[in-house]
Structure formats: C-alpha cells, structure tokens
Amino acid sequence: MLLVTYSTDGGPRRVGELRGDTVVDTGFSSPLDVTAPVDGPALPLSAVTLHAPFRPGKIIGVGLNYTEHVAESARALDTDRELPQRPVLFSKPATAVIGPGEPILHNASLTSQLDWECELAVVIGRVARRVSVEDALDHVFGYSIVNDISARDQRRSGQWFYSKGQDSYAPFGPAVLTADAVPDPHDLDLSLRVNGEVKQKSNTRYMLFTIPELIADITAGMTLEPGDVIATGSPAGVGASFTPQQFLWPGDVVEASVAGIGTLRNPVVDAR
Structure with a gap:
C-alpha cells in the first residue's frame, strides 16, 4: 500500500x-x-x-553511506577520505519536518550554503532493541523519502546537529510505501532535481551499510520505536561537490524521488 x-x-x-x-x-x-x-x-x-505522513518520534540520519559521496565529501567538505568502518549517525529533531509542497526556509543570516541530499527513509513499525541483522527487516513498517537539507557553513567543530536540524530541514513524504510492497529496498532508483535539472541519480544498492546493518547497529544501544525514521544516507551529487559549488536559494524548487514512493517537491523561500 x-x-x-x-x-x-x-x-x-x-x-x-x-x-x-x-x-x-x-x-x-x-x-x-x-x-x-x-x-x-x-x-x-x-x-x-x-502533508508529511506523520511526525516522527526521532529521525536518525546516516552520513557517508554511499562510496562516491564519501569521496566527494572528503574533497568538498573536509571529511575523512577513508570509508567508515561503522555507520556515521546523527539526528534531526521532529521540528525540522515539513511535508510535500511546504517551503524550505533559507535564512541568509545563518547560511549561504544550503544543500540537498535525497535519501530513502526507513519507517520503523515495531519496537526494536538489540535486533540482529537477520531479524531487522521484521521491524520495518515501510519506506518514504527524506530530503536531508543541510547548512554546510553551520557545522560546528565537526558536529552536524545545527547544520542539519534547523526548521524545515527535513522534508518528508509524500507517502509511505508499506514494506510488503517493496521486494528489495536495496534496489530502488533515487534521484534529485533542482529547478528541473538532475543533480543526483543513483540506486540504493550502492549503500555501504545495508538497512538491516543500520538497524542492528543503532539498536545495539538505542531503542527504535514505531514512528521513528532512519534517513539512510545520500548518494553523490550534493551541491557542495560541484565546481563551482551550487547551493539552494529562494525561488528554487527541489524534487527528491524514489522509485515506487513518488516525488517529494518543495520550494525554497526566504525565511524572513
């Protein structure tokens, strides 16, 4: 469904x-x-x-989960060039969530480097605590889209929370595709367009850490509850990776798409 x-x-x-x-x-x-x-x-x-499908209890983001994105981030954002040995995790508050058609806020007093990241979102449907890789998918209700909006110039001593957690920085939706309708969540095309121009185009098969691996790693020390969301990471093609760099500005329209789920479309507006 x-x-x-x-x-x-x-x-x-x-x-x-x-x-x-x-x-x-x-x-x-x-x-x-x-x-x-x-x-x-x-x-x-x-x-x-x-509207956004629901208000998540917590949103857990996964950084550097596609090989090509690791390489472009090391080049453009001074992150580690080595592939992560364990998932790189961060969080977004529920106050960052907006739904399809709602505006991404560009606050010029805080950022001139507003960036995009199209990500497959995993919606948790059952309490998950110390879950094994083998049992992890049994705890998934379905899948959606999160556009992991980031103010690249608001990273603080390597911490990403403020950079990625501001109001409107978690567009979510437009729908939830139930897990029974997804034969393989690791074979879904995903893409992102800005003003109609393709910026990202990949497939979830290129994740470094699979969804079961992510769930097992997170629940080793943190309980996941129904309505929690895991944003599974971005493929290559973020704005910071271009030469010259490309960022979002008021008047832009961002469209993040995942096969079978649909397209999450949001305009960018001045926060004033």
Whole structure:
C-alpha cells in the first residue's frame, strides 16, 4: 500500500491509500495503524493537500553511506577520505519536518550554503532493541523519502546537529510505501532535481551499510520505536561537490524521488 496523510479545504488530516490518481480514505489517524486496504470514500488526488505522513518520534540520519559521496565529501567538505568502518549517525529533531509542497526556509543570516541530499527513509513499525541483522527487516513498517537539507557553513567543530536540524530541514513524504510492497529496498532508483535539472541519480544498492546493518547497529544501544525514521544516507551529487559549488536559494524548487514512493517537491523561500 502507498499511504498518504491528506486534508481537504483546510480540514482535519486523514490517512488515505493512494491508488493511481485517487486517494481512498482508510478511516485511520496514522499510516502506522493501517494493516490492510480499506475501501472508504475516494477523492481525486488533485482535490486534496498532502502533508508529511506523520511526525516522527526521532529521525536518525546516516552520513557517508554511499562510496562516491564519501569521496566527494572528503574533497568538498573536509571529511575523512577513508570509508567508515561503522555507520556515521546523527539526528534531526521532529521540528525540522515539513511535508510535500511546504517551503524550505533559507535564512541568509545563518547560511549561504544550503544543500540537498535525497535519501530513502526507513519507517520503523515495531519496537526494536538489540535486533540482529537477520531479524531487522521484521521491524520495518515501510519506506518514504527524506530530503536531508543541510547548512554546510553551520557545522560546528565537526558536529552536524545545527547544520542539519534547523526548521524545515527535513522534508518528508509524500507517502509511505508499506514494506510488503517493496521486494528489495536495496534496489530502488533515487534521484534529485533542482529547478528541473538532475543533480543526483543513483540506486540504493550502492549503500555501504545495508538497512538491516543500520538497524542492528543503532539498536545495539538505542531503542527504535514505531514512528521513528532512519534517513539512510545520500548518494553523490550534493551541491557542495560541484565546481563551482551550487547551493539552494529562494525561488528554487527541489524534487527528491524514489522509485515506487513518488516525488517529494518543495520550494525554497526566504525565511524572513
């Protein structure tokens, strides 16, 4: 199932199943509660407003999880040239989350290096604590998209939280594709466009650490709960890697896509 959170005419948010160009209401208040298709009232997709699927309890980001991104980051961002031996983890607060169509805020007083990162998001559906690699995928509810927005010039003594955790820096959605509809999460095309121009184009098969490895590593010391999200890392093609470097500015439109899930589209606006 491809699940969305939507509203009509500014009304309450509801959960629907997206079937082509139609949204079928499920009667549930959270996508995580939907376990089987429900034939409720149907509306054309054009008649609804989509929102972030839900507010995550916590968002765990994974840095440097694609080989080519490790190389470009070492060149452009002074990170380690060696491949990580264990996952590089950071967090984003839930206050950073925005949904499809909502604006990414460009605060010129804080950054002139606002960057993009298209990432497959793993949505946790069951409590996971000290989970083995073999059992890890049993704890996954589904998959979505996170655009890991980063203010590159707000890294502080190597720490990424403020750089990546500001308001609007976690576009999330437009839908959650349930795990039963994804035969192999390590074979999904992903891409990102800025103003229609392709900047990133890769496949999740190029992850350094697989999703089960990430879940096992995280839950060795941290409990994952239903509604937590793991942003699994960015492929090559971030703005800082270009010569000259390319960054986001008010008026830009960013579109992050993952096969089967859809496209997460967000405009960039002045934060004033």
